[in-house]
Amino acid sequence: MTRPQHVPVLLDRVVALLEPALGREGAVLVDCTLGLGGHSEAVLERIPTARVIGVDRDPAALELAGARLAPYGDRFTGVHAVYDELADVVAGQGLDHVDAVLFDLGVSSMQLDVRERGFAYAEDAPLDMRMDGTTGPTAADVLNSYSAAELTRVLRDYGEEKFARKIAAAVVREREVRPFTTSGRLVELLYAEIPAPARRTGGHPAKRTFQALRMEVNDELAVLRRAMPAAIVAIGVGGRVVVESYHSLEDRLVKQAFSAVTRSEVPPDLPFVPEGSEPALRLVTRGAEKADATETEQNPRAASVRLRAVERVRPSSPGATS
Template sequence: MLDRVLELLAPALDGPAPVVVDANLGLGGHSEALLAAHPALHLIGIDRDPFAIDFSTRRLAPYADRVTLVHAASDDMTDVLARAGRPTVDGVLFDLGVSSPQLDDGERGFAYSYDAPLDMRMDTDQELTAEQVVNTYSTGDLIRILRDYGEERFAPRVARLIAQERAKEAITSTKRLADIVRDAIPAATRRTGGNPAKRTFQALRIEVNAELAALEGALPAALDALALGGRVVVLSYHSLEDRLTKQALTARTRDTSPPGLPVPLAAHQPRFRLLTRGAELPSEEEVARNPRAASARCRAAERIRVDDED
């Protein structure tokens, strides 16, 4: 949804020295397009994956004097902006989820289509891996993760079979885990809905990288950092991310005056307005070009008020 992202952010970036944050830098495609479209723009790119920082450093080299790239998690945004001397910004982009290189590099263990070590770390410097989660978490915690993060309706069956199999031998590969999940899912269900391991792998990835916790911290920080007229755009790829995004934006775009007052209280007026009606979807043409875009959901908001306490 590159064109729509550029369209939504453009009005906030037409000033003399705009600053935008790409909170999930990835391969730097959005960042490159933003820098090309706005010659005065300074971009701060954040990513927890060292590969993303290295790759984007090379990709954005033509704009090096207008780029600050930081190896950090998105929920470190307040500290990142303070260290960069840019506590207030004009735009923030969140392109959530796993990146194509992470999925396509079999050795990183994100994909059930490769036989690889169970890793799934976005930040390869962190200690927790999917192998540790699968082999050391209690059955109850596995059920919770699979149910809450993977929305897996057969979470108890999957978790119990994982516990049985790891008691025989540690589960260390993506193929073995995918096979275990397949065996745990009823045959009638396996015949529809794609690979039965999809939801389990999503759940483990979210747990390993604390993705939802990062978004819960990063999105309010981004909204707080926006200048008057500043805009935030969020691309999410599953219902859990989109739900958190909707809740965070809705909380900032409603009147919180106590009910029954004859005149709304100024201090309770919304500081933001929604720029999208619900979650916007990619076009059929984009999905045809890039099937991975099919699950994308876009939401955006603009700061319309700044109070003394902001």
């Protein structure tokens, strides 16, 4: 099996955003997308007051990250869960709140670099793409069972693929000859169906389809939609939620969730904000921060990152969702 590599994106900036929330002894970060533990290791190393609860749906990632972070002893705890189960994870650790929550969304090095997982289009491999390989349908199941209309929706919405309908029709036609089982055959189909001029721009012609299948297999947007409010509720006063997104739909969900809890409900023409009417959270980043050219050159996965953060400045009023 190939050994995965790991280059955390915007590592220094992420740690800098988390640090103010983790300054007290025993402060807790929930790393909701542990992967190989790069962000968690940096926090444990640079912020000696912090401890980390690392969450991942991938048992292999938990095992590798656990070995990497073992030198930090009981300052690190690994939990096998999907990150929309954040409330249960926090309660399971005997906590009523945490000090910071980190999301590094999308596919991790853990999945991309291990060819047997079927996430990458550069090598022929089984069409799996499950982040937790122990449960749920695979990418092959999606390709071999979805209708042409369903496949079109997935490719268009999650991959922003202009030729979604054409590709879907070809998949349905070809699976009647032989079901899809490996990535190589799918890549061949994509080369055949995407016109040559389009193949010459926008990166590898399989990139958008593979992204779309991965997001569908792992139900990523629905999980994120549930996880954002859970993270916001989980942090105490002074706590921060930091999110790295790599897809426009992910970033839009994060932006909407953060805007909803940082927007004042007071009419704009009111000369002052009545006490207790201030938003419970504030934006820490102005818009979405991006990686600079140097980092993008060194780590191509940083090219599409969008980084956002919020901080809780006061408790939520009773009955509020934030």
